[in-house]
Amino acid sequence: xxxxxxxxxxPQKIRTxxxxxxxxxxxESIIELDxxxxxxxxxxQELKSKRNALSEEIGRLKQQGKEPKKLMEQARxxxxxxxxxxxxxxxxxxxxxxxxxxxxxxxxESVPVGTGVESNKFIRGLTHAPExxxxxxxxxxxxxxxxxxxxxRAPKISGSRFILYKGKxxxxxxxxxxxxxxxxxTKNGYTEIFPPVLNxxxxxxxxxxxxxxxxxxxxxxxxxxxxxxxxxxPLTNIHRDEVLLEKxxxxxxxxxxxxxxxxxxxxxxxxxxxxxxxxxxxxxxVKYTTPEKGYAEFEKxxxxxxxTVKALQLPYRVMLLSTGDLTFASAITYDIEVYAPGMKExxxxxxxxxxxxxxxxxANIRYRRPTGGVDFVYTMNGSGLATPRTFIAIVENYQTxxxxxxIPEVLREYMHADSIDK
RNA sequence: GGAGAGGUGGCCGAGUGGUCGAAGGCACCCGCUUGCUAAGCGGUUUCUCGUCGAAAGACGGGACGGGAGUUCGAAUCUCCCCCUCUCCGCCA
Numbered sequence: 001x002x003x004x005x006x007x008x009x010x011p012q013k014i015r016t017x018x019x020x021x022x023x024x025x026x027x028e029s030i031i032e033l034d035x036x037x038x039x040x041x042x043x044x045q046e047l048k049s050k051r052n053a054l055s056e057e058i059g060r061l062k063q064q065g066k067e068p069k070k071l072m073e074q075a076r077x078x079x080x081x082x083x084x085x086x087x088x089x090x091x092x093x094x095x096x097x098x099x100x101x102x103x104x105x106x107x108x109e110s111v112p113v114g115t116g117v118e119s120n121k122f123i124r125g126l127t128h129a130p131e132x133x134x135x136x137x138x139x140x141x142x143x144x145x146x147x148x149x150x151x152x153r154a155p156k157i158s159g160s161r162f163i164l165y166k167g168k169x170x171x172x173x174x175x176x177x178x179x180x181x182x183x184x185x186t187k188n189g190y191t192e193i194f195p196p197v198l199n200x201x202x203x204x205x206x207x208x209x210x211x212x213x214x215x216x217x218x219x220x221x222x223x224x225x226x227x228x229x230x231x232x233x234p235l236t237n238i239h240r241d242e243v244l245l246e247k248x249x250x251x252x253x254x255x256x257x258x259x260x261x262x263x264x265x266x267x268x269x270x271x272x273x274x275x276x277x278x279x280x281x282x283x284x285x286v287k288y289t290t291p292e293k294g295y296a297e298f299e300k301x302x303x304x305x306x307x308t309v310k311a312l313q314l315p316y317r318v319m320l321l322s323t324g325d326l327t328f329a330s331a332i333t334y335d336i337e338v339y340a341p342g343m344k345e346x347x348x349x350x351x352x353x354x355x356x357x358x359x360x361x362x363a364n365i366r367y368r369r370p371t372g373g374v375d376f377v378y379t380m381n382g383s384g385l386a387t388p389r390t391f392i393a394i395v396e397n398y399q400t401x402x403x404x405x406x407i408p409e410v411l412r413e414y415m416h417a418d419s420i421d422k
Numbered sequence: 423g424g425a426g427a428g429g430u431g432g433c434c435g436a437g438u439g440g441u442c443g444a445a446g447g448c449a450c451c452c453g454c455u456u457g458c459u460a461a462g463c464g465g466u467u468u469c470u471c472g473u474c475g476a477a478a479g480a481c482g483g484g485a486c487g488g489g490a491g492u493u494c495g496a497a498u499c500u501c502c503c504c505c506u507c508u509c510c511g512c513c514a
Contacts, residue, residue: 038471038472038473041471041472041473041483042472042473042482042483044472044483045471045472045473045482045483045484046482046483048482048483048484049481049482049483051494051495052482052483052495054494054495055440055494055495056440056441056495057494058440058494058495059440059441059494059495060440060441062440062494063440068494071494072494073494074494075494075495076493076494078494079493079494079495242432243432243469244432245432245450366469368432368450370450370451374432374469
């Protein structure tokens with residue numbers, strides 16, 4: 001949630017942000033609602049103040065054994081007025097609350113302004129796609145040939161766009177998850193969490209998936225629970241409604257979870273293979289920091305995510321997303337993309353986003369400053385990494401001319417082998 | 423799923439209709455004291471919203487798991503929901 005004080009103090013800042021994001025939201029009517037909301041609050045407060053004074057007087061008189069009928073009558077009529085005004089106020093409140101939930105975060109000043117991926121900015125890494133000296137098979141062909149993915153039978157179990165790993169494929173998937181977790185816990189200073197993946201509505205509002213992405217999530221029929229779309233949701237909600245101590249910060253969490261996405265409306269593109277699926281595995285990083293240290297920690301997180309592709313020796317580049325590609329709740333996002341020479345495409349394997357205080361306001365995550373006072377923390381998260389596309393990148397980049405897949409050095413201890421072959 | 427007990431401030435914990443925002447303790451911060459560590463003494467410190475203010479702040483509303491209700495007045499009474507603990511049932 002944005003800071004609603006901005007609505008009164010600096011609405012231009014919000015207008016600019018909305019424009020940068022190419023969004024057409026009627027801000028004036030939200031400001032109008034806020035004005036009405038505050039007027040209603042003031043009115044109710046004055047009535048209550050009067051009633052409280054009367055009640056106190058009544059209490060005093062009663063203790064003296066008197067029965068102040070007239071005062072009680074007055075108080076009763078005040079109470080009735082209050083009830084009416086409160087009902088009115090509640091309606092305004094709900095309308096305002098709903099509207100404000102749809103205001104996205106304000107992009108960081110360094111974020112390039114644009115309408116989509118074409119405006120994303122190259123930060124570092126490879127400027128050109130590497131060209132192998134032989135014809136690399138796309139992952140769906142090589143994996144079928146080596147019998148490590150069963151793309152034909154997966155739909156039988158769950159439907160299209162689900163992955164069935166098999167044999168060395170399943171092992172490779174598990175190896176990736178273990179490698180990422182080990183790297184982040186032993187070298188990068190994250191605490192491992194293994195959270196539940198069914199999350200209630202409040203959690204999804206807290207991190208900002210709701211209300212916007214309602215149709216993109218799987219929901220349980222009989223309970224108000226959603227299958228988590230990313231471990232960001234459980235990890236960021238661990239400290240929902242808490243006041244942390246400054247000395248506890250930064251908090252660094254890493255978790256492996258499966259992630260579930262309906263991907264509604266995304267059909268028609270990228271249909272082959274396993275680049276876009278309904279269930280995938282991901283190791284996710286989440287940090288809570290003070291505002292002061294937020295961006296330093298954010299850069300560290302980017303480096304932590306980048307360390308994975310470096311260790312796997314995959315061709316990659318880091319992109320800074322433009323306002324047209326930036327998600328709703330994020331102030332700034334870097335993507336790490338790896339190149340898949342079989343598909344001849346750059347694939348996003350990690351998204352590293354800083355939310356500043358946006359999620360903390362929604363989820364009410366604060367910390368106590370040693371000098372006194374409380375403030376909202378900064379939250380941020382990044383994939384480290386999502387496996388299916390990393391899997392693709394390995395299978396395609398480590399393919400050999402004779403149709404085997406070599407194993408990246410750092411994964412050999414997990415795979416107990418140097419290559420996957422028939 | 424059934425029965426019982428309970429959910430109070432950053433934490434622990436008293437409080438069953440009216441000066442209770444809430445005793446006491448811990449923690450924190452400030453000062454003093456004791457030649458270190460530890461401790462002792464005194465004092466301070468809830469959060470949130472609205473109005474006014476450049477600010478410091480002032481005034482007022484609200485908050486005792488969440489929501490609705492009874493009442494002039496609710497931490498305290500009633501109802502619904504959530505969570506925790508104990509017992510029973512079921513079960514990977």
